[in-house]
Amino acid sequence: MQLADLFTPQARELAAPIWAAPPQAGAIPLISLAYGLADPVMLPQEELVEAAAQITANDVNEVLNYAPDARRLKTLIAERLCQEGVAANERQILVAYGSSQILGLLPHVLINPGDTVLVEAPTFMGAVRMFGRAGARLVGVPVDAEGLDVAALDAILHDLRAAGxxxxxLYSIPTFQNPSGATLSLARRQRVVALAAAYGVLVVEDDAYVDLRFRGEPLPPMAAMDTDGWVLRVGTFSKILAPGLRVGWAHGPKALIDRLFMFKPEGTSGPFVTHLVAQYCADGRLEAHIAALRFHYAAKCALMANALRRELPEATFVMPDGGFFIWLRLPEGVKSSALYPVAIEHGIEFLPGNRCFSDGRGDEHIRLAFSETPAAQIEEAVRRLGQAVAASR
Ligand SMILES: Cc1ncc(COP(=O)(O)O)c(C=O)c1O
Structure with missing residues (x-):
């Protein structure tokens, strides 16, 4: 009798998470461009400590006992949504431990084994994996420089309907997409919303990076164009404040928000963390911090892009207008899976492109995060990448 006999079939098949298996580094200390972590120098450490002291001094029972999550935070989220043109209602907001928790709750409410879920190709597999584990049949919709290919989406929806x-x-990351960096154009946003209404398909609009815009004007979210209740807008404080706080949210149709909440095991999120975020954000401090982040990450993105053009002139990429990543198409004939171990030997790590597709495609791409690595190391990292590419050929 083995403990593993008790595991469900889904659990038995699971591989260890990527985080649990750090690669065997070569002779030199590894620089990792693999993950979308925040830059530690931009974490507002002192202000958060100050905010923590303030909230506990104000009302220790409200903050450290079991209690509903902070109303102030829902008000703040609703205000930010209204600024984006969404007719936000606090009763239609769910606050959770990161947007990941919300994405992980979706299958409880929406997926039966065998159901079809549309995902972008490539996409953020961290989220999509949870849909697959729930038994969803994942259908990829291609992404190009303008984001999700709406003609392909239309054709897929049409064919699926014909097949009953x-x-x-549809899970979409419309702005500075993870991993491609692409932003869904205005016309395409309108088309996605129209298709969602025509086919009766929910759009899960995960806009984790929307505030980190380096250039150009913000685009309205699909949730602002939706008049019929087909969009669930999902956001997070991870990219604009601190991932370690694990505070995310969703806004959408009340029936869906209520059901997601019913599957959230701990009920409301911890009041300490929700009060802390609300306190930090007060008096325009969050918006000032976001302005600093945009400036900071734009410079790091430009630094990486310039280094790539210099060290890897045969590789190509679309310069992202924001976010954390450059999605690099490797020179002809170089495959990310074969390059990966060589890169580790050269002291550099990236996310292989096939980790970003639900069907294992993407071997000609790699995702490079410029967010965490100190600016001083980015050029060195790209130089090592250039050497690894040369060595792997
Ligand atoms: C597109 C996207 N959605 C969601 C998340 C998860 O964010 P959170 O920290 O809120 O769970 C990430 C993090 O990498 C992401 O890239």
Whole structure:
């Protein structure tokens, strides 16, 4: 009798998470461009300590006992949504431990084994994996420089309908997409919303990076264009404040928000963390911090892009207008899976492109995060990458 006999079939098949298996580094200390971590120098350490002291001094029972999550935070989220043109209502907001928790709750409410879920190709597999584990059949919709290919989406929806299949939802990252960096154009946003209404398909609009815009004007979210209740907008404080706080949220149709909440095991999120975020954000401090982040990450993105043009002139990429990543197409004939171990030997790590597709495609791409690595190391990292590419050929 083995403990593993008790595991469900889904649990038995699971591989260890990427985080649990740090690669065997070569002779030189590894520089990792693999993950979308915040730059530690931009974490507002002192202000958060100050905010923590203030909230506990104000009302220790409200903050450190079991209690509803902070109303102030929902008000703040609703205000930010209104600024984006979304007709926000605090009763239609769910606050959770990171947007990941919300994405992880979706299958409980929406997915039966065998159901179809549409995802971008490439996409953020961290989220999509949870849909797959719930038994969803994942159908990839291609992404190009303008984001999700709406003609392909239309054709897929049409074919699925002809086959009697109604997808449960479309998972989309419209702005500075993870991993491609692409931003869905205004016309395409309108088309996605129209298609969602026509086919009765929910759009899960995960806009984790929307505030980190380096250039150009903000685009309205799909949630602002939706008049019929087909969009669930998902956001996070991870990219604009601190990932370690694990505070994310969703806004959408009340029936869906209520059901997601019912599957959230701990009920409301811890009042300490929700009060802390609300306190930090007061008096325009969050918006000032976001302005600093945009400036900071734009400079690091430009630094990486210039280094790539110099060290890897045969590789190509679309310069992102914001976010954390450059999605690099490797020179002809170089495959990310074969390059990966060589890169580790050269002291550099990236996310292989096939980790960003639900069907294992993407071997000609790699995702490079410029967010965490100190600016002083980015050029060195790209130089090592250039050497690894040369060595792997
Ligand atoms: C597109 C996207 N959505 C969601 C998340 C998860 O964010 P959170 O920290 O809020 O769980 C990430 C983090 O990498 C992301 O890239």
């Amino acid at each position: 299949v109604r997808p449960r939802f």
